Amino acid sequence: MSTLTTAEPAVRSTLLDFRDVDLVFPDGTAALGGVDLTVDRGEFVSIVGPSGCGKSTLLRIASGLESASGGAADVSASRIGYVFQDATLLPWRSVQGNVELLAELHRAGKADRAAKAAAAIGLVGLTGFEKHLPKQLSGGMKMRVSLARSLTLDPELFLFDEPFGALDEITRERLNDELLRLFAEQRFAGLFVTHSVSEAVYLSTKVVVMSGRPGSIVARFDVPFPLPRDPDIRFTPEFAALVGDVSHALREGHR
């Protein structure tokens, strides 16, 4: 799989720019109310917010699956990856077959598809499991397949909707570290939805907090810890203090 090899642009490059974005569903449900959010190249932004505040809706607008009812939702990334809590694998296809799917839909040739899939499978640490079927994989491995499938697109912007929410704590921590490594190596910008404040702080360069529905962004935090991130950062007082501040903002926004 190819990596982005172009030099980092000198000017700030915004891949996602939401200004005053509203979304009201046809049944009258106001999901988002005045969302202002940017994601720049090189940023990994996590969103935390109460259940039902519109986090998934925001990602769906970012991906083009949903349209905003008001405001401006500009996404300039040309290749967008998207992973969900459910790995959404085709049960009758092997790991290789599942990872090749997006390249297949983009009508890539057989050899190109195979090369892209092999590289992506290697990136997520599943080399040797190419012929396995989804039912032969653990939850963490299925999520790796899902990540690999999106990586074949070489995404500029990667959207994550609670991808590790259903996994046990150890698997989740391991995948957090894998994701940080992929972010550093592949240089996509990330927009990551999670219910875990500590996961948000650990993974991100910036954490934004949403209010209850209709969701808007009520607080933003820059994460000052350097990348690559030492897993032990999670046990420092500075990390705990930032997690506390974000949790506090989350509680305030929920009132």
Ligand SMILES: Nc1ncnc2c1ncn2[C@@H]1O[C@H](COP(=O)(O)OP(=O)(O)OP(=O)(O)O)[C@@H](O)[C@H]1O
């Ligand atoms: N197609 C739809 N029509 C009407 N209402 C919808 C539709 N999709 C979502 N909603 C509502 O919009 C609100 C926001 O939903 P969304 O799934 O974006 O929230 P969320 O923050 O991702 O929730 P959670 O954290 O529980 O996953 C919810 O009240 C939901 O019931």
